[in-house]
Amino acid sequence: MQLKSDVVIVRYGEIALKSQRTRNRYEHVLISNIKKMLGLSSVDYSGVARDQGRIFIHTTDKAAVDITAKVLGVVSVSPAITTTSRLDDITRLAARVGEQIIKQGESFAIRARRAGVHKFTSIDIAQQCGDAVIEKVGDKHVYVNLSLPDKQIFVEVHQHNAYVYTEVVQGMGGLPIGTQGKMVALISGGIDSPVAAWLMMKRGCEIVFVYCNNEPFSDESNRERTMECIKALQAWSPEKLKVYEAANGKNLEAFLDRCKKRLLCVLCRRMMYRIAGEIMKKEGAYGIITGSSLGQVASQTSQNMMTEIHTFNYPIYHPLIGLDKKEIITIAQRIGTYEPSITPASSCSVVPDHPATAAKISDVSEAEENLNIKQMLQHTLEY
CATH class of the missing domain: 3.30.2130.30 (VC0802-like)
Structure with a gap:
């Protein structure tokens, strides 16, 4: 028998x-x-x-x-x-x-x-x-x-x-989800940000996602891809994953109209941190997670990353900071986010050809003084 x-x-x-x-x-x-x-x-x-x-x-x-x-x-x-x-x-x-x-x-x-x-x-x-x-x-x-x-x-x-x-x-090891508090993860639907969120899940964090929708500078395909990545991550969570969606297109329009285009990526990232920071406070979370990997793209330099967090007084975590692309892809394949993240989709159409790679805090501060950042943030959160 x-x-x-x-x-x-x-x-x-x-x-x-x-x-x-x-x-x-x-x-x-x-x-x-x-x-x-x-x-x-x-x-x-x-x-x-x-x-x-x-x-x-x-x-x-x-x-x-x-x-x-x-x-x-x-x-x-x-x-x-x-x-x-x-x-x-x-x-x-x-x-x-x-x-x-x-x-x-x-x-x-x-x-x-x-x-x-x-x-x-x-x-x-x-x-x-x-x-x-x-x-x-x-x-x-x-x-x-x-x-x-x-x-x-x-x-x-x-x-x-x-x-x-x-x-x-x-198994994957790590710590049980829920033992290390709650974090807010910025997610874009690319390869990196879902892996960054998963790595913090593996360290015991409960994750709340924030998707910044860049329409009309991207389209529905990018949103769909992002939601499929979150669906793949859901397989690792005992609780339903919470997702906030923020309309970021108007903010990009304001940056394009009133600021130097080479600063666009840094200004956009700072706005996303502000959006995530407000949601972090609302959710009682303890930090923000990004998919940044040092030097992977032109805008992800050490000086830019320092400028991006200037004046923010909450922790911002970069779990991928020391990983190369091959290592990130290997993790994505293992956790099930790779296939949805490479599905053809639109990307942001206003990324500058020559983005600032050493953005100065003074230049970014001057650019933001020409904008009503507080009002822009309020309108984004009301959407």
Whole structure:
């Protein structure tokens, strides 16, 4: 009879390094996020519990494995079969698992781990389970290879139960969403900004998105692409992602009419920071996230980035600052935002041919003095 898993073992990483009080809080948030993600996919489970550095989801639904692996804060998951913590029960189950997965002439290894107080060691578990497997499938000419086995059987023994499994599905690690407060992320629908937002989600931040709509200097295709990127990021969030849309086209018109065109990108970025800053205050968030990567485009220079944040007294985070484009694309492909972000769409049609690469604070301040920035911001937020 085919053996079927009845539990999913969930492992986490740096949560275990926290103080006991913080660890308890983070574990509860992680369990809550797991339950929400399972619920969103209508996965049946009878319970979720924690025990000695592990979280256990009691379910026979195979979908629970991949869903749980996408919960940020999870390092890895394994579908497992439960038995008692008696050594004879463990060896019996390990032998049955070996019979099911090991083929003719293959090598195998037993990887044993135990927690709690037992009369046997991890070495005892590995040796006796290995002997039981060979006895069960000896006619297949199988043998033990601890260095590079064809198949691995994992055994975890806790105080009252033991778990046998053969598969370890990697998660993304990080911290559970909701443990590090709320952030506002500027998103444009390109490759970079969705990755920047995801990286902060991975560090435990709840994200509120702000999309600055540049129509008539872009069209609906850019908006659609942005919303598809947010939809891809939704797959990583246990809560519905909130999105604000701000009409930025009138602001661009004012910059074009009254300012030097080479300063357009810096002025636009400063206006987007103001918009995001107001939403940050409204949402009770703790900072703004951008997709800027140092030197990636002409306007993303260190001097420009310093000028862009002049006079702002809230934190602005650039998670991609030290990554090159290839590294960013690799992450985008892994998290599912790459395909929507390369969908053909309009870009801003008023980007100058020769943007300022070393914009001076004095020049930008002078340009903004010719504008009623406060009124422009108010009109944008009222839209």
